[in-house]
Amino acid sequence: MTQPDGTESNVEMQSLHPNVKKVWLFxxxxxxxxxxxxxxxxxxxxxxxxxQWPLPTLQIGGIVALVFYPLALIMPRLQFERWGYAxxxxxVLVEYGVVWRIRRCVPRLRxxxxxxxxxxxxxxxxxxxxxxxxxxxxxxVATIPGMTxxxxxxxxxxLIGTKAPDG
Amino acid sequence: MDSxxxxxxxxxxxxxETVRFVGKFGYVIxxxxxxxxxxxxxxxxxxxxxxxxxxxxxxxxxRYYFTKYSLDSTNMVIRxxxxxxxxxxxxxxxxxxxEIKRGVLHQLLGIADLKIxxxxxxxxxxxxSALSVSEAQRLKEYLLRAKQPDxxxxxxxxxxxxxxxxxxxxxxxxxxxLGATENRAILIIGVLLAPVFIAERFSDNLFERIAPAxxxxxxxxxxxxxxxxxxxxxxxxxxxxxxxxxxxxxxYHNFALRYQDGQFQRHYGLFTIVESVVPLPRIQTLCIxxxxxxxxxxxxxxxxxxxxxxxxxDQHGGTSALCLLVKRQKIAEYVRRVFPHLDIGAVExxxxxxxxxxxxxxxxxxxxxxALVGWVLYSGATLHLVGLVPIxxxxxxxxxxxxxxxxxxxxxxxxxxxEGILYQKIHVAPHGKLQWLSLSQGPxxxxxxxxxxxxxxxxxxxxxxxxxxxxxxxxxxxxxxQDHLSMRVEASGLWMPDGV
Numbered sequence: 001m002t003q004p005d006g007t008e009s010n011v012e013m014q015s016l017h018p019n020v021k022k023v024w025l026f027x028x029x030x031x032x033x034x035x036x037x038x039x040x041x042x043x044x045x046x047x048x049x050x051x052q053w054p055l056p057t058l059q060i061g062g063i064v065a066l067v068f069y070p071l072a073l074i075m076p077r078l079q080f081e082r083w084g085y086a087x088x089x090x091x092v093l094v095e096y097g098v099v100w101r102i103r104r105c106v107p108r109l110r111x112x113x114x115x116x117x118x119x120x121x122x123x124x125x126x127x128x129x130x131x132x133x134x135x136x137x138x139x140x141v142a143t144i145p146g147m148t149x150x151x152x153x154x155x156x157x158x159l160i161g162t163k164a165p166d167g
Numbered sequence: 168m169d170s171x172x173x174x175x176x177x178x179x180x181x182x183x184e185t186v187r188f189v190g191k192f193g194y195v196i197x198x199x200x201x202x203x204x205x206x207x208x209x210x211x212x213x214x215x216x217x218x219x220x221x222x223x224x225x226x227x228x229x230r231y232y233f234t235k236y237s238l239d240s241t242n243m244v245i246r247x248x249x250x251x252x253x254x255x256x257x258x259x260x261x262x263x264x265x266e267i268k269r270g271v272l273h274q275l276l277g278i279a280d281l282k283i284x285x286x287x288x289x290x291x292x293x294x295x296s297a298l299s300v301s302e303a304q305r306l307k308e309y310l311l312r313a314k315q316p317d318x319x320x321x322x323x324x325x326x327x328x329x330x331x332x333x334x335x336x337x338x339x340x341x342x343x344x345l346g347a348t349e350n351r352a353i354l355i356i357g358v359l360l361a362p363v364f365i366a367e368r369f370s371d372n373l374f375e376r377i378a379p380a381x382x383x384x385x386x387x388x389x390x391x392x393x394x395x396x397x398x399x400x401x402x403x404x405x406x407x408x409x410x411x412x413x414x415x416x417x418x419y420h421n422f423a424l425r426y427q428d429g430q431f432q433r434h435y436g437l438f439t440i441v442e443s444v445v446p447l448p449r450i451q452t453l454c455i456x457x458x459x460x461x462x463x464x465x466x467x468x469x470x471x472x473x474x475x476x477x478x479x480x481d482q483h484g485g486t487s488a489l490c491l492l493v494k495r496q497k498i499a500e501y502v503r504r505v506f507p508h509l510d511i512g513a514v515e516x517x518x519x520x521x522x523x524x525x526x527x528x529x530x531x532x533x534x535x536x537x538a539l540v541g542w543v544l545y546s547g548a549t550l551h552l553v554g555l556v557p558i559x560x561x562x563x564x565x566x567x568x569x570x571x572x573x574x575x576x577x578x579x580x581x582x583x584x585x586e587g588i589l590y591q592k593i594h595v596a597p598h599g600k601l602q603w604l605s606l607s608q609g610p611x612x613x614x615x616x617x618x619x620x621x622x623x624x625x626x627x628x629x630x631x632x633x634x635x636x637x638x639x640x641x642x643x644x645x646x647x648x649q650d651h652l653s654m655r656v657e658a659s660g661l662w663m664p665d666g667v
Contacts, residue, residue: 135286136625
């Protein structure tokens, strides 16, 4: 990336830990199953209550499953390929998104606090995710998933650690 | 304080947590009692109650064991969560307020909750429940002593004049123009008309039934019915418009904006009188808005976006109108009252990508042309496809107008963005108040290598005024502006809710 003053900031984008694909796969399979389940249940209820329902049983549910399960299998890979982050001298940079792409900067001095979170699946795969908050933000401004706890702590230390940030 | 030794919260927390848990799920017990009253098994009830009690105590014990906190010279770290675990790190310098809270139960048990607030969201960022009273006191003192903000001075703030001076005051004429040029006028008409249309939809011949005489007379008029209809519509429009003028005049009656000792004071209203104080440092952004009519008359309105309050409960964030009606030539003068280092009349506006024309035209044409094609497919009237020509022409005009309306400016210390054809909005955000910068691309934007650059501030802003955003900028340029701004933000120093 060329800076306005002409210098190249050669900060390389870091990719996430590959295990994060498994976390995403798990959650996308769960949410797809829930969604398909709801569709199937709704379809069943409607076809039972309307005698002249034209479609054979579970047809819509089947189509939905055929469309969404492959997506659930592919999306984690695509997401992983798009995900990148960098801790630059002035800010935290995250890039992600398959269909809608986001590139977000959070200047270091604006960081109000940092969370390191982990759910049970994260912990099974040895991962945590890190959230960064600024003033006036209702939720986290940026969340970096798929980090090892050691890396997350190191980055947190770098962002708001004992050493006062220069500048 | 000892560095990085994990502390547990007070063991009596278990009691408080159990009570809280029971309080949260107390309705379960009530449901059980009700079902028992209607003949449920007695043993089953006792079993369930026992299980519920054991569960709540177990939850409280687990919460107690998994909550820890530690302190070093710069940070406070709070660990919470049993299944979903969280390690929250709060820099001491960011702490705004520390509060000790004791409910009745807390007082009986001799413990206290400690709430730690930064300038973040609505809730306390740190919540230690519960500690011994002495530990809570000790922590509070330590945290408040340690926070000591080192706010760097930015620029030389002009010495505030001691006297109170009126910056802007509304005349009746101003208020009448303001109400007459409000987009709300159209809204009121919509609200008035909507029930009529809905009622008409759901009940056939509604008018015939509620007003047979009127209906008969309209039918008697034959072709004149259309003329009458237009007149009725016109009357409703006029009524909505007058209503807008009157409500505006009442709401902002005697509006006056005064300046004293670094803060603005607003005073207005006929029936509901509002007096509010806007401290200058709390202003995060300015928004200069001009609905179409107002702009045609050469006027605009200046709003301020304010940061949500942390510890001063009577000052909520949001947008406050500072100057209701300002002549275009005078905008720069009023903006300078808030941001002395900005001359908005002299900024160089830069255009966005010309692709914006195509994207605007496409977005405009999509729905009508699809509807037309659908109609042609349905009716088979191929000739009607000619309608695509005017749609395309209007869409192109719209795209171009939208492109001309979009723009941004980077000055020494400020970001300005501009948007809107019929409803123009100019956002002004100083570097020191920016919080984050986000570049986003939808599928079509990606195809043409353009992007939106959105900017976050601590201002709590409603949907109508929105927030600063550069739309449809060339993606490389957008990333360049983003990185540039990010560096400028960092250079502008620490952000404080009441900092300059």
